[in-house]
Amino acid sequence: MKTILVTGGSDGIGKGVAMHLLRSGNQVIVVGSSATKGRSFLNEAKQIGAGERATFLQANLSLVSENKRVIEEVQTRFASLDSVIxxxxxxxxxxxxxxxxxxxxxxxxxxxxSRFVLSFGLKEMLEKAAKPVIVNVCAPGMNGTVNLEDIQNKRNYNGAKIKYHGSRLNDLLGVAFSDLNYGKIKYVLFNPWAVQTKGYLDSIKNPINKALARVAFKLIGKPVEKAVLPIIDHIEAPPAQKLSAYIQRKEVSLSKNTFNLDNAHQLYQKTLHLMKGEK
Structure with missing residues (x-):
């Protein structure tokens, strides 16, 4: 039995991963912001006979302080972690x-x-496992750059583009973590591509855009149950290399500029400075 932590695990693809892992006999810690969705997750776990192996931690992961609290609670309640998703x-x-x-x-x-804090903060717990792996669900290898002079994009804020910028940041996080980590933890950047999740559809307010999204989901979208299978494979058999990136099951070349090592180390240092309140 493995012990696995899933952020966003009370909804969407995260919940799909969590429930699949519970059905496979693993111990799963879900972190989410909604107490209602957390109770629903625990009830579903009980219904499949996995209630004793399911844990829900309510936290606002947009706050560094909350991420640190989650780390402390996990360290107190569990001996080690096999995977973090x-x-x-x-x-x-x-x-x-x-x-x-x-x-x-x-x-x-x-x-x-949040992923930066948890990746480095849970490192010691992961190192205790036989084959530890972190799976970062984002969109690795897509075109785009990180403005290292304005890593939060506050100066030229664009709400429509900011989420894609987050994936470029996570590309560099994976590079930095793998380069600084001399242990056995594997880091996987994973793009599930189009997944039929209710949360995404609910976020679209324009009726026409929502209708188009529904059509696109039917044409190219995968149900959550199928979309999570590559993630499960990475948990059960982590890749040999320290860092890897995938779009579904297709490997993404790490030679792309989005994985630039110098940029990754600059971002790492700038992130540390931000967290210390420095400019």
């Missing part, structure tokens, strides 16, 4: 710059900074 994100497009109470741009905080 990052699925927590927001599908809502914010037209205006929105900051958390800690002063970070919201999408930057939730989609990147």
């Amino acid at each position: 990052f699925c927590a994100t927001s599908h809502t497009t914010r037209e205006q710059l929105t900051e958390t109470e800690e002063g970070f741009e919201f999408n930057f905080a939730l989609s990147y900074l």
Whole structure:
């Protein structure tokens, strides 16, 4: 039995991963912001006879302090972790710059900074496992760059583009973690492509765009149950290399500029400075 933590595991693809793992006999820790969805997850776990192996931790992962609290609670309650799966994100497009109470741009905080804090903060627990792996669900290898002078995109904020920027940040996070990590943890950047999740459809307010999205889902979208299978494979048999990236089951070349090592180390240092309140 493996012990696996899933952020965003009470909804969408994260919940699909969590339920699949529970059915396979594993111990699963789900982190999510909604107490209602957390209770629903625990009830479903009980219904399949996995109630004792399911844990829900309520947390606002857009806050660094909450991520640190999750790390402390996991360290207190569990001996080790075999895998960490990052699925927590927001599908809502914010037209205006929105900051958390800690002063970070919201999408930057939730989609990147949370994953940064948890990746490095849970490293020691992962090192205790035989074959530890982190799976970061984002969109690796797509075109785009990170503005290292404005990594939160506060100066030229664009709500429609900010989520894609988060994936470029996570590309560099994977590179930095793998380069700085001399242990046995494998880091996988994974793009599930089009997945039929209710959360994404609910985030679309324009009726015409929502209708188009429904058609696209029917044509190219995968149901959650199928979309999670490559993630499960990475958990059961982590790749040999320290860092890898995939779009579904197709490997993405790490020679792309989005995985630039120098940029990754610059972003790592700038992230540390931000967390210390430095400019």
